Amino acid sequence: MKGKLYGIGTGPGDPELLTIKAVKTIQKCGVVATPKSNSEGGAAFGIVEEYLEGKKRIECFFSMDRDINKRKEARLKAAGEIIGILDTGEDVGFVTLGDPTTYSTYMYVHMIVANAGYETEIIPGVTSFSAAAAAFGIALCEDQQILSIIPGRHTVDIGQALEFPGNKVLMKSGANLDNVLEMLKERGLSANTKIASRVAMDGQRLYESIEEYEASPQKEYFTLAIVKENA
Numbered sequence: 001m002k003g004k005l006y007g008i009g010t011g012p013g014d015p016e017l018l019t020i021k022a023v024k025t026i027q028k029c030g031v032v033a034t035p036k037s038n039s040e041g042g043a044a045f046g047i048v049e050e051y052l053e054g055k056k057r058i059e060c061f062f063s064m065d066r067d068i069n070k071r072k073e074a075r076l077k078a079a080g081e082i083i084g085i086l087d088t089g090e091d092v093g094f095v096t097l098g099d100p101t102t103y104s105t106y107m108y109v110h111m112i113v114a115n116a117g118y119e120t121e122i123i124p125g126v127t128s129f130s131a132a133a134a135a136f137g138i139a140l141c142e143d144q145q146i147l148s149i150i151p152g153r154h155t156v157d158i159g160q161a162l163e164f165p166g167n168k169v170l171m172k173s174g175a176n177l178d179n180v181l182e183m184l185k186e187r188g189l190s191a192n193t194k195i196a197s198r199v200a201m202d203g204q205r206l207y208e209s210i211e212e213y214e215a216s217p218q219k220e221y222f223t224l225a226i227v228k229e230n231a
Helices: 020-028 043-051 068-086 106-115 128-136 174-186 210-214
Strands: 005-009 031-036 056-061 092-096 120-123 147-151 167-171 193-197 205-207 223-227
Touching (some): 005 106, 043 092, 128 205, 174 223
Parallel strands (some): 005 092, 147 167
Antiparallel strands (some): 167 223, 193 223
């Protein structure tokens, strides 16, 4: 009998934001897989570490190279390692930051494994932008407002996306964040923009405007912005 792959959302960083279902799923899996990349490192592992005693752990490397073929190669290798374990009858719990369905590299592995005929299940997790909105004490959307989730990478037409109606979450900006913030300032949205760094992690910092963020000497990879619609 083949094992089953579980994609488990760990939430944004605080172990207390792990769901009960996530913990129970981790506990019943014989093997836990954790992602490894230059950006994410061992963050997901750190969140679930206390539940891993006696379990086998494998690290799955994911390339962040601009070359799509290198990224695909890494995903196929990770999926192959997991399939090898599933063939022994062991269940594998793959833990990933936030929610597996929201900008998670896990989903590429999930699709490869599922398409190969193996049983899979996704355990949702708290997203970083939900945790950020809660930390600020604001609504992501209310009444009939629209909410857009926008990746802030160079490869996306950010200018066009910023014209969407409603509130916006800007994430996955990386080195392009300063450029995105300049676009927001040009549109008069500095005071409407709240920025969270390392939300729900050690060293969390919350900024009430773009200017407040820019005055800070500390810049983090784990940074997102929430832009509220002009009333």
